[in-house]
Amino acid sequence: MTTQQKATLSFEDGTPSVDFPVYKGTVGPDVVDIRKMYGATGKFTFDPGFLSTASCESKITYIDGDKGELLYRGYPIEQLAVNCDYLETCYLLLNGDLPNPAQKKDFEGRVLKHTMIHEQMTRFFQGFRRDAHPMAVLVGCVGALSAFYHDSLDIQNPEHRFVSAIRLIAKMPTLVAMAYKYSQGQPFMYPQNNLSYAANFMRMMFGTPCEEYVPNDVLVRALDRILILHADHEQNASTSTVRLAGSSGANPFACIAAGIATLWGPAHGGANEACLLMLNEIQERGGVEKIGEFVKEVKDKNSHTRLMGFGHRVYKNYDPRAKLMRETCHEVLNELGLHNDPLFALAMKLEQIALEDDYFVQRKLYPNVDFYSGIVQRAMGMPTEMFTCIFALARTVGWIAQWGEMISEPDQKIGRPRQLFTGATRRDVKPIGNR
Numbered sequence: 001m002t003t004q005q006k007a008t009l010s011f012e013d014g015t016p017s018v019d020f021p022v023y024k025g026t027v028g029p030d031v032v033d034i035r036k037m038y039g040a041t042g043k044f045t046f047d048p049g050f051l052s053t054a055s056c057e058s059k060i061t062y063i064d065g066d067k068g069e070l071l072y073r074g075y076p077i078e079q080l081a082v083n084c085d086y087l088e089t090c091y092l093l094l095n096g097d098l099p100n101p102a103q104k105k106d107f108e109g110r111v112l113k114h115t116m117i118h119e120q121m122t123r124f125f126q127g128f129r130r131d132a133h134p135m136a137v138l139v140g141c142v143g144a145l146s147a148f149y150h151d152s153l154d155i156q157n158p159e160h161r162f163v164s165a166i167r168l169i170a171k172m173p174t175l176v177a178m179a180y181k182y183s184q185g186q187p188f189m190y191p192q193n194n195l196s197y198a199a200n201f202m203r204m205m206f207g208t209p210c211e212e213y214v215p216n217d218v219l220v221r222a223l224d225r226i227l228i229l230h231a232d233h234e235q236n237a238s239t240s241t242v243r244l245a246g247s248s249g250a251n252p253f254a255c256i257a258a259g260i261a262t263l264w265g266p267a268h269g270g271a272n273e274a275c276l277l278m279l280n281e282i283q284e285r286g287g288v289e290k291i292g293e294f295v296k297e298v299k300d301k302n303s304h305t306r307l308m309g310f311g312h313r314v315y316k317n318y319d320p321r322a323k324l325m326r327e328t329c330h331e332v333l334n335e336l337g338l339h340n341d342p343l344f345a346l347a348m349k350l351e352q353i354a355l356e357d358d359y360f361v362q363r364k365l366y367p368n369v370d371f372y373s374g375i376v377q378r379a380m381g382m383p384t385e386m387f388t389c390i391f392a393l394a395r396t397v398g399w400i401a402q403w404g405e406m407i408s409e410p411d412q413k414i415g416r417p418r419q420l421f422t423g424a425t426r427r428d429v430k431p432i433g434n435r
């Protein structure tokens with residue numbers, strides 16, 4: 001962070017003008033450091049939704065939304081997706097650079113040692129209804145991990161932070177698969193550590209103790225790519241939640257549970273589920289013939305209907321992850337012979353119509369990664385309500401890397417935004433009989 005210039009803020013109400021330092025990052029917009037603003041002027045800044053606010057300094061992930069660029073630790077997502085696997089990506093996000101073969105082996109070994117869940121945790125699941133949303137189960141169970149792993153909760157100790165990170169990365173697939181198995185009334189599958197991270201997860205999801213599960217390489221690669229593409233995305237809503245929760249000194253398991261809760265919303269991680277529900281709805285209305293009618297509804301502001309899987313808060317050009325996911329989508333559909341499946345045909349037609357429609361073109365609303373990842377996951381046989389859990393599984397490493405970066409800052413402070421208050425001013429309580 002270097003400072004070369006200053007910004008001057010002047011007021012019309014007689015408040016003296018104030019100078020603020022302007023910092024340059026290695027890339028991306030400069031930032032005006034307004035930390036001294038309240039002390040100097042008695043005024044706050046107002047930025048609901050944080051559209052113009054850099055909430056932290058970070059070295060992990062960089063997005064250029066106008067260019068459609070996503071870099072993890074400087075490496076373009078397009079190169080990571082074809083040259084690396086998910087655990088290498090995890091190592092990169094946590095440690096700052098890609099592992100060499102020995103580092104990779106060591107890291108994988110550490111993750112494998114932690115894939116099992118404390119046996120007593122299995123009892124938590126019995127307390128949930130079988131038809132509970134798996135994200136509800138996941139929020140509860142990940143938070144509950146803090147009650148089991150006391151030996152890694154000293155957040156000021158880097159070794160504890162590292163062990164917690166490894167535990168979370170290792171246990172998430174097991175927990176997500178358990179949430180699914182519970183909803184199906186099937187026995188939980190223990191992890192099998194001679195399989196890759198993605199293959200192991202697929203086996204815990206789709207295998208049963210009754211017969212050998214043989215993972216399909218194309219599907220395993222597709223799942224691994226989904227995990228890489230969702231591994232981090234700088235200061236989005238769930239990551240900011242994890243940082244804010246962590247800023248109070250809360251333990252990492254509790255912070256990640258807060259991130260999972262935030263991710264659940266349909267404007268964030270819930271979009272791929274919402275997208276599939278939307279496709280089903282169009283299908284029920286009559287399929288491809290009804291796309292025009294649906295798109296008309298989406299364009300009508302009063303309908304409050306959005307085309308799910310389209311648009312992004314940051315990417316105002318094509319989401320680079322969507323390009324890679326689109327490629328994977330076609331690979332998976334070919335492998336499974338699903339190109340003519342009515343729902344997939346509908347999705348492809350919707351994509352084509354929206355990409356040509358003026359409403360979407362003018363607003364730069366392109367398909368985002370979730371449009372395709374929902375289709376891929378459905379083709380793999382993932383139930384729709386599991387999609388956001390898989391996003392949470394993938395994003396856990398990003399959350400924990402961002403959390404760790406924040407905790408390691410020497411002058412880290414508890415997050416405490418301010419407000420523009422427009423409610424009632426001071427007034428007196430009347431006795432109940434006079435109200």
Ligand code: CMC
Nearest residue numbers: 267268269271298306307308309310311312313363368370
């Ligand atoms: N369908 C129809 N219209 C849309 C959509 C959409 N999906 N997204 C934005 N618009 C319109 C919006 O109505 C507005 O129009 P106007 O200028 O006429 O008022 C304009 O485009 C700008 O919208 P905005 O709400 O200011 O855009 P935003 O950047 O705040 O919203 C978004 C981003 C992702 C919340 C929104 O595009 C959306 O709701 N998309 C659907 C949900 C979705 O797919 N979310 C997943 C995001 S990717 C996963 C992740 O990274 O978490």
